[in-house]
Ligand SMILES: NC(=O)C1=CN([C@@H]2O[C@H](COP(=O)(O)OP(=O)(O)OC[C@H]3O[C@@H](n4cnc5c(N)ncnc54)[C@H](O)[C@@H]3O)[C@@H](O)[C@H]2O)C=CC1
């Protein structure tokens with residue numbers, strides 16, 4: 485694709501019984517997006533029609549893709565990823581919709597690999613119903629990391645006011661401390677710094693690192709990870725001239741608004757980073773998988789089954805995910821941006 489053309493953004497519907505189809509339809513209902521990107525929905529026209537009727541949305545037109553990779557440039561394109569009729573029951577977790585969400589994801593990833601689309605936005609899957617022999621992963625992040633052949637990736641939650649990356653992602657809390665190693669923190673810091681430069685155009689990024697234990701260990705009284713692992717990594721980074729600071733106690737850090745002094749924050753585990761992120765930036769927040777050869781974003785929420793089919797789901801995060809995928813794709817492909 486030449487950079488003058490609009491990026492073709494693949495959008496998977498996620499679990500058909502969750503809020504994925506609703507937020508996709510509502511976000512794309514804003515026609516201004518068509519001036520910027522060519523959206524390609526991976527899923528099923530039948531499911532889209534079902535939700536259009538259920539939610540009473542009339543202003544949403546699309547073109548079904550008949551020939552692989554041939555997309556209508558000024559339209560919302562829909563790729564039908566399965567032939568059979570899958571029963572849609574909003575709010576209900578089922579193995580069938582788990583399987584369908586995987587089929588759409590796999591097809592989108594294949595077409596991304598083939599260069600038929602330029603970036604991927606994924607609506608939420610139900611990690612439990614999709615988990616199977618065919619998908620032995622904890623989520624999209626782990627699947628995409630393997631599919632696109634990366635050694636490591638970074639779960640990077642991004643918004644205009646806050647960026648938070650994670651050292652450990654989808655693992656039980658009981659396993660977190662053992663997973664906090666010098667090598668893993670270094671790898672995540674490297675990915676975060678590269679992404680801030682390459683994807684966000686920040687020449688000399690400032691990064692804050694959080695501690696693991698209460699009060700960042702209180703000098704070793706409340707845990708040794710800060711003294712033995714995290715501080716030495718931060719010191720080494722500083723000695724290399726990197727603007728890396730910490731480790732900071734996580735609670736007071738956000739309470740004092742200290743995150744606004746940094747381009748990104750590295751959290752040690754999922755909820756340590758995502759609780760403040762979602763509290764401060766839920767609607768604008770986007771989940772970005774940094775460190776891959778391709779661009780993938782998603783909204784920062786899940787299937788929200790309790791809201792499905794009720795027209796109560798907020799589509800802002802999905803819309804931001806599309807804009808963010810566009811911006812990062814452009815950043816990576818415009819010759820003038822920082823690499
Ligand atoms: N990227 C992905 O595919 C993700 C998938 N999930 C999956 O989603 C399922 C449910 O996860 P939960 O932890 O309950 O998180 P959730 O994000 O689905 O729901 C958390 C709370 O936020 C509300 N909420 C979520 N999205 C909203 C929206 N767009 N508008 C208004 N309110 C919204 C929900 O009603 C609920 O009260 C799980 O199966 C999980 O695996 C969760 C996060 C990411």
Ligand SMILES: NCC(=O)COP(=O)(O)O
Nearest residue numbers: 623624625626758771782
């Ligand atoms: N809470 C973030 C999250 O679960 C991201 O999941 P995924 O993008 O890896 O599927």
